[in-house]
Amino acid sequence: MKVVKFGGSSVADANQIRKITGIIEDDSKRKVIVVSAPGKRYAEDTKTTDLLIELGKSIKNDQMDSQIYEQIIERFSSMTAELELEEQVLHTIKSRIDEAVTQLQSKQKNAMDALKSCGEDGSALMLSAYLKTQGHTSSYVNPKDAGILVSDQPGGALVMDESFDKLYGLREREGILVIPGFFGYTPEGSLVTFSRGGSDITGSIVAAGVQAELYENFTDVDSVFCVNPAIVENPKQLLSLTYKEMRELSYAGFSVFHDEALIPAFKKKIPVCIKNTNNPQGNGTMIVADLPEREEHVVGIASDKGFLNLYVSKYLMNRELGFGRKLLQILEEEEISFEHAPSGIDDMSVIIREHHLSAEKEMKVMDRIKQELDVDTVNIERDMAMIMLVGEGMNQTVGIASQAAEAFRKANVNIEMINQGSSEVSMMFGVHSDALSAAVKSLYHTFFE
Template identity: 40%
Template sequence: MQVKVSKFGGSSLCDSGQFQKVKDIVLSDDMRCYIVPSAPGKRSKSDYKITDLLYLCHEHVEKSLPFDELFKLIEERYISLCSELKLSINMLEYLKILKKKIIDGASEDYVASRGEYLNALMLAEYLGYEFVDAAELIVFTKDGRLDEKATYAAIEIRLSKVKKAVIPGFYGASGDGKIRTFSRGGSDITGAIIAKGVGAVVYENWTDVSGFLMADPSIVNNPKPIKEVTYKELRELSYMGAHVFHEEAVFPVKNEGIPINIKNTNKPEEKGTFILNDKIEVKSGNITGIAGKKDFTVIAIEKTLMDKDIGYCRRVLTVLESNCVAFEHMPSGIDSISLVIDDSELENKTDKILEEIEKQCNPDSIIVHPNMALIAVVGEGMIKTRGVSARVFSSLEKDNINIRMINQGSSEMSIIVGVENEDFESAIRAVYKAFEN
């Protein structure tokens, strides 16, 4: 029998009304056999995510601060959900155990994971599915890395006996039984691992948006939805700030050729976005999406005959490495290189880095340009297509936006453009307008 794995995010399970939508979706398709829930998310902008509250509880205990009021918010949410959904689970007892564990100094990973654990218990009863603890399936090494061999062996053994199951996302356990978590948003990863483990025909990721959009809707009014995106395109867009899906969740399903379908719990009739190895049809000259981030600094270095000075770039990059600073891009000329660095990497290290470059590389000049934004124009339809770059640059020129940097890799799948921070939103709107038809 062909099966689907369906992961539901926190917004899809934030209250009893959303639980009902999830139940309708799951039971409408008999192929939806393995369900992976996140912890309850926000019900409104002013609300709290359960996982955030759990982290705060742990932090308060670590600092010997009272956490009763915080825990009361968690209790109220789960107890009201159980009551409204008419579940038989003794949630008070589970919460009592959790509170004692927190007081007794349970690990941060254990405490944070209980949001998914309790939500999965409720969803399993609500759907009439078996609950399977992720600690039985997702195996971590002692140093916190996923043990793939042990994980997929455990999935094969345990889930071969279970036709319909709810498996909490976000966490697993090491060989000694200690709970370990993925990074935030890690329920996406759990779902992908389960999808690979059971050989799913599709991995559905249900959230509060209908897939990816061609641009950020907070910048561009009503941007077009993206029907299909390849894994490579997704990597480029995610890297530049387009976040709907945890990018690490791509890897388990990519090599298996399992498509990911990002869908909207509130609009299940919409097709959403499919993430695929290869698109069914690539239209020449089309772009897939536009994404970007603000707050980069450029360190521009000039040195006569740099191209003849063997090891010059290595010496520059060694300075960054010794200061634990990563760079985003490094456009270069015959006698110049520019280091594009995220401001969050630099913090208060700029002066020290400049001093060390002066000392170790002896440049003719070194100039710092702050306040740059990067915009990525991404799409496999750009490859070997004339005129795409010209359309990007012309659109910016028409809106009087100065281009500070241009970078295009050999794959031709993305064009990176640097503009002033203050021009960021205008630049994205200008490029979108040039490609929306």
């Protein structure tokens, strides 16, 4: 049995629905299908989930935007009409949207999550209905019926362990099962969504639960590239990666996968294949548990902007018991999560995503650090970018750091921060955002050309 997930671009319109039906028909093992909400049909288009979020915001402000509402309904109406589906399909989709709108208007708990989930729910209802018109035994399976139990954390749900035993029961069902991604239910019955991009999480959870032989994730690219193609033209394609490598790459700016998505599949050691809906015969990229044989030690270069460096210096910091804990406790109390914390004898840097530390909160944090920790220096440097070299076995290979440093020198880029720590698969560099492109191009030339 294979679990197949189709992303937003794969269910963007009626033609794409027909296309993925052909992909499902090409392999009888593709028995469990997970779908995203309809994505962009063209560059200037708006994703269905974004429309639902905007509608929700307008309702929260007591000014429901009827134009956005009609736009959402028309999106589903045109698709169901073009696919020649029964009117009941559109009626069901519309009634679920209307129910979520009513919940939000009456300020019910988790109502915004219920509204956000309507895109995926609509995709699943349409695909299962269309499969039936093509002569297949198919059924829509709500995540509650599938057994996807999650924590009650709106917009950031975590799957519960008991879900996997419940999901295994799907193997007994007949025909093709279509499950909407992105959401699950609490044990009390409340609908809660995963974080954005969570349909990938659903696919991974379902693949782990049914113990699939393969989890196929269809998107709009032929494979994972070793570097952002927006920075480097025609970069090398990666035919295989390990889970650890993909996790590092996803975290640091690779947009193919949500960075939490592979964890359930990783735990069950289920291989994952990323494929292109528009080129289903392509090899794609395999993501596996064990290191594939290859000569390269660096397999990818990930990069992302939008960081800041909180720098703290204090003489004899290394002898002060609990200094690091106290510093991080201040951040915790101010509800600021951090990414990395490289340190020296008398100084410590904390790398934070800029949106986690607003300009208003910045002065309060700095004042607390000065007063409570009696530091010599504290400053914040914004507009930072992180570049990550990724590859299992890098820490056992001599010369990676020196090659990287030479690449930065050739690009005339100053390294503001370097951190490898205990990671076996990545080495991270901090630079100013305006130097990101030049640094990545030079690193690509060094390690891949």
